[in-house]
Amino acid sequence: MAEESxxxxxxxGKLGYSFRRHLHERFIETFLFLSAILSxxxxxxxxxxxLKESIVFFRQVSIWxxxxxxxxxxxxxxxxxxxxxxxxxxxxxSLIALLVALPMGTIIAIYLSEFAPxxxxxxxxxxxxxxxxxxxxxxxxxxxLFVTPLLQIIFPELPGFNxxxxxxxxxxxxxxxxxxxxxxxxxxxxxxxxEGSYAMGATRFQTAIRVVMPAAFSGIxxxxxxxxxxxxxxxxxxxxxxxxxxNLTWNPMEPAATITAYIVQVSLGDxxxxxxxxxxxxxxxLTLLLITLVFNIIGHLLRKRYREIY
Amino acid sequence: xxxxxxxEEIRRIIILHKRWDLIFMITGIVALMIAIMxxxxxxxxxxxxxxxxxxxEFFTSFPSRRPESAGxxxxxxxxxxxxxxxAVAAVPLGIGSGVYLxxxxxxxxxxEIIEINVTNLAGVPSIIYGLLALGLFVYxxxxxxxxxxxxxxxxxxxxxxxxxxxxxxxxSIPITIREAAYALGATKWQTVSDHLLxxxxxxxxxxxxxGLARAIGETAPIITIGALTFIAFLPPxxxxxxFPFISFEWLTAPFTVMPIQMFxxxxxxxxxxxxxxxxxxLVLVVMTLAMNGLAIYLxxxxxxxxxx
Numbered sequence: 001m002a003e004e005s006x007x008x009x010x011x012x013g014k015l016g017y018s019f020r021r022h023l024h025e026r027f028i029e030t031f032l033f034l035s036a037i038l039s040x041x042x043x044x045x046x047x048x049x050x051l052k053e054s055i056v057f058f059r060q061v062s063i064w065x066x067x068x069x070x071x072x073x074x075x076x077x078x079x080x081x082x083x084x085x086x087x088x089x090x091x092x093x094s095l096i097a098l099l100v101a102l103p104m105g106t107i108i109a110i111y112l113s114e115f116a117p118x119x120x121x122x123x124x125x126x127x128x129x130x131x132x133x134x135x136x137x138x139x140x141x142x143x144x145l146f147v148t149p150l151l152q153i154i155f156p157e158l159p160g161f162n163x164x165x166x167x168x169x170x171x172x173x174x175x176x177x178x179x180x181x182x183x184x185x186x187x188x189x190x191x192x193x194x195e196g197s198y199a200m201g202a203t204r205f206q207t208a209i210r211v212v213m214p215a216a217f218s219g220i221x222x223x224x225x226x227x228x229x230x231x232x233x234x235x236x237x238x239x240x241x242x243x244x245x246x247n248l249t250w251n252p253m254e255p256a257a258t259i260t261a262y263i264v265q266v267s268l269g270d271x272x273x274x275x276x277x278x279x280x281x282x283x284x285x286l287t288l289l290l291i292t293l294v295f296n297i298i299g300h301l302l303r304k305r306y307r308e309i310y
Numbered sequence: 311x312x313x314x315x316x317x318e319e320i321r322r323i324i325i326l327h328k329r330w331d332l333i334f335m336i337t338g339i340v341a342l343m344i345a346i347m348x349x350x351x352x353x354x355x356x357x358x359x360x361x362x363x364x365x366x367e368f369f370t371s372f373p374s375r376r377p378e379s380a381g382x383x384x385x386x387x388x389x390x391x392x393x394x395x396x397a398v399a400a401v402p403l404g405i406g407s408g409v410y411l412x413x414x415x416x417x418x419x420x421x422e423i424i425e426i427n428v429t430n431l432a433g434v435p436s437i438i439y440g441l442l443a444l445g446l447f448v449y450x451x452x453x454x455x456x457x458x459x460x461x462x463x464x465x466x467x468x469x470x471x472x473x474x475x476x477x478x479x480x481x482s483i484p485i486t487i488r489e490a491a492y493a494l495g496a497t498k499w500q501t502v503s504d505h506l507l508x509x510x511x512x513x514x515x516x517x518x519x520x521g522l523a524r525a526i527g528e529t530a531p532i533i534t535i536g537a538l539t540f541i542a543f544l545p546p547x548x549x550x551x552x553f554p555f556i557s558f559e560w561l562t563a564p565f566t567v568m569p570i571q572m573f574x575x576x577x578x579x580x581x582x583x584x585x586x587x588x589x590x591x592l593v594l595v596v597m598t599l600a601m602n603g604l605a606i607y608l609x610x611x612x613x614x615x616x617x618x
Binding site: 021024025028031032033034035036037038039040042043049050053104107108111112115116124126127128129131133134135136137140141144145146172175176203204205206225226229232233234236239240260263264268270273281282285288289292295296300 | 351410438523588599606
C-alpha cells in the first residue's frame with residue numbers, strides 16, 4: 001500500500017515536471033511564432049502607413065491629376081502634383097542601370113559557372129560579393145566626382161548632374177546581385193544535363209546558352225527581377241548624382257529626379273508633420289512600392305511557372 | 311536527311327564553334343575585369359582624395375563649418391549606437407523567425423504567406439522602410455528623430471537577411487542529428503537550443519554580419535526619418551557614475567551616422583568638403599569591407615571544417 005502511494009507520488013512529480021516542461025515549450029513556440037508573424041506585420045504596417053497618408057493626400061489631389069499632370073512642384077506656391085516627371089526619371093535611370101547590369105551580370109555568371117577555372121571562381125566570387133557590400137552613398141560620391149567628369153570628356157555638354165552617370169554607376173552596383181544569383185541558379189542545374197550536351201558534341205558555349213540557361217530560367221528570372229527592384233528603389237546614387245530637379249524627360253543627358261530622390265529631398269528639409277508636402281512623400285512611396293510589388297509578383301509567377309525540379 | 315558532310319567540313323564547323331567558345335570566354339573575362347576595375351577606380355579615387363585628411367583629429371573632432379577642422383566623431387559614435395539597437399532588435403527576432411519557419415511551422419497557408427512575405431520584404435526598397443519608420447516610430451509611437459527610431463528602422467530592413475541566413479544554416483544540418491536528440495527524449499526546444507543553434511551558429515553569424523554591414527551603409531531610411539545632418543555633440547553616455555550606472559537616455563537622443571555625414575559633405579559645393587567626404591567614405595568602405603570579408607572568411611572556414 002505504502003509503496004504504491006509512493007509510486008503515485010513519483011509519477012505525480014514526474015507529471016508535474018513534464019507539465020512545466022510542456023508550458024516552457026509552448027511559451028518558446030509562441031515567441032518564435034510571434035517573431036515569424038512579425039514579418040507579415042511589417043508588410044501590413046508598411047502598406048497601412050503608406051495608404052493612410054496617401055488617402056489624405058488624394059482627398060486634396062485627384063488621382064487623375066496625380067497620374068496625368070506633367071509637373072511635380074508640390075513645394076512651390078503654384079503647386080502641381082503630377083507623378084510623371086518622377087516616374088520618367090526613375091524609368092530612365094533604371095533602364096540605363098539594367099542595360100549595364102543584366103548583360104554584364106549574365107555574362108559574368110555564365111563565365112564563372114561554365115568557363116572559369118576553379119581558382120578564378122574562388123577569387124572572383126568573394127570579390128564580387130565585396131563589391132555588392134559597398135555602401136550606396138559611396139557609389140553616389142563615385143558617380144558625381146569620378147564618372148561624371150570622365151563622361152564630360154566624351155560629352156562636353158553634359159551637365160554636372162545627369163541621369164546617365166547615375167544610371168551607369170547604379171548598373172555597376174547591381175552587377176554582383178544579378179551575377180551571384182544567376183550563377184547560383186546555373187550551378188544548381190545537374191551535371192548530367194551538361195554531360196549529355198557535351199556527349200552530343202556541343203561546345204561549352206552552346207551548352208551554356210542552349211542547355212544550362214533554359215534549365216536555370218526560373219532562377220535567372222528571379223535574379224533579373226531582384227536587379228530591377230534594386231534599380232527602381234535605389235536612392236542615394238540618383239539623389240547625389242542626378243540632381244533633385246523633377247524633370248519630365250527621356251533624355252539621360254539631363255538632370256532629373258527619381259521617386260526616391262524626391263523623398264530624400266523632402267526629408268532633408270523641415271516639413272511639418274501633417275502638411276501636404278509631408279503627405280506627398282507617402283504618395284510617392286506608395287507609387288514606388290506598387291511598382292516594385294508588380295515586379296515581385298511577376299517574378300513569383302515566373303518562378304512558379306518555369307521551375308524545373310530535378 | 312542531310313547528306314554526310316566531308317571531314318574537312320566537319321572540322322571547319324568544329325573550329326568555328328570553338329572560336330565562339332574562345333570569344334565568349336574573352337568577353338567573360340573582360341566583363342569581370344570591368345567590374346573589378348570599377349571597384350579599383352572607386353577605391354583609388356577615394357584613397358587619393360581622402361587619405362591626406364585621415365588623422366587622429368579627424369576621428370576625434372565634431373563636424374564644423376571649416377572643412378579642415380571638421381571630423382567624424384559624432385558620426386562614428388552615432389553609427390555604433392544605432393548598430394547596437396539594430397543588432398539587439400534584429401538578431402533575436404530574425405533567429406526566432408528562422409527557427410520557427412524551419413523547425414516548428416506546420417505546412418499550411420499561414421506558413422506559406424509568411425515565407426512569400428519574407429521574400430517580398432527583401433525586395434522592398436530601403437527608403438520605404440524609412441517612410442514606415444517616419445510614420446510609425448517617429449510620429450505614431452513618439453520616438454522622435456532618435457537613435458532608437460533609426461536603429462529599429464534598420465533592424466526591420468535587415469530582418470529578412472538574418473531570417474534567410476538562419477534558415478539556410480539550420481536546413482543544412484542533417485535530419486539524423488534531430489532524430490538522435492529526440493530518441494534521447496529531448497524536447498523540440500532542447501533539440502533546437504542544444505544542437506541545431508550551436509551547429510548553425512557560424513552560418514547565422516555570417517548572416518548577421520552581412521546584415522549589419524548593409525545597415526552601416528544605409529543612408530536613405532535614416533535621411534527619411536529626418537535625422538539632422540549637423541550634430542556637434544554626443545548622445546548622453548550609456549555609462550554613469552551613480553547607481554544604476556547604466557542609462558538609456560542615448561536611445562532618445564538626436565544623432566548622425568557615417569553615411570549621413572558623408573552625404574552632407576558630398577552635397578556641398580566646396581571642394582574641401584568633398585575631400586572630407588572621400589575620407590569619411592574611405593572609413594565607411596573599410597568598415598563594410600572588413601565586415602563582409604569576415605563573413606566570407608567565416609563561411610569559407612565553415613565549408614572547410616564541417617563535413618556531415
